[in-house]
Amino acid sequence: MSVMDCLDPVRKALLDDLDEGFAELYGAHRGVVFSTALRLSGRWADAEDLAAETFLRAYRAVAGYDAERIAALQTRPWLLTILMNIWRNCGRAKSRKPPPDLREEPVDTVDPREGVEESALRRETGDELAGLLALLPEEQRLAVVLRHVSDLPVSEIATVLRIPEGTVKSHVSRGLKRLRTLGGVR
Template structure:
C-alpha cells in the first residue's frame, strides 16, 4: 500500500481547503479502525489501544498528515504495524518461555518430614554427629577432627542421637497408627 504524500510539506494548509481538524478526523474514523483491528487481534481492548496509539502518533504529525491524499490510510497502516509488532513480540516471548520449562520436583516424603522434625529435637552436637556420619558418610575419626573432640565423644553423641531419633520416630509412627 502506498501512502500519498503532499506536494509540499512546508506550506501550511490554506483556510477552506477542505482539510478537517484532528478532532473531527478522530471521531470519524476511530470506531471503524477499532472494529478492523479487533477482528485482526481478537481483543477489543487491545484493538482500542493500538488504534489510540496510531492516532497519538498522527496527532504529533498532524500538520503534515492532514495534507496527505488519504490520512486515514496512514493511521490505519500505523495501527496495523503496531499490531504486527505485538504479534512478533508475543511469538518471541512464547519461544523463550517454551525453552524455560518449569521443572516439577516432588515435595518431601512424609518420612523425610518426620526425620527432619526428629532431628530438630536433638541437641546440636548430637544432630551434627548423626548428620555427618549417616548423611555425609564421614567416618567417626573425621567427625572428631572437625568437631575437635575425642572419637569416643563422637561415638557417644551418635549413640545418644540415634536412640533419641528412634524414640521420636516411633512416637510419630504410633500416633499415626492410632489415628
C-alpha cells in the first residue's frame, strides 16, 4: 500500500492536479469556512470577503508546497487557521471602529420550502444567538464557534487557535455556561 492510497480524496486530488484538487478542497470546505467567517465577522458581506480571501491565500500557499507537505496537510484546520489569521489582521486594522452588531444582517437565507412562522422563529433564534455570541470574550467566542458552528473536534480547534486542548475545552465550557446565563437558560 502506497502513501497515496492512505490519503483522503482532497489531498490526493491536490497532489494529482493542483487546480482540480483545489476545486475539490473548495467544495469540501467552503461551507465550514463561510459559516465560521459569518459567526466571526457578524456580517454576510464581510464573511464572503473573508472566505474568498481565505481560499485565495490557501491556493497561493499550496501552490508552493511540495508533495510531502501536501500529503501531511490537515486541510480543514489549515483553512480555518488561515481564516482566523485574516480575521485577526482585519480586526487590528479596524481596531478604531466600534465592533459590528452581529444581528445587523440576516445570518442565513430564506428557504422557500419553509413556512413563514418557521422562518421567523429560525431568524429570531439566529439573531438572538449572534447577539449572545457577541457578548462573549473573544477566546470563548472563537472556541464556541469553532466547536459548535464549524463542528471541529477539540484537537483541530487547538491547532487553529494554537492553544492546548485543555484550554480549548475550558474556553468552550465557560463560553457555553456564559451563553446559558446570558440567554436565561439553565
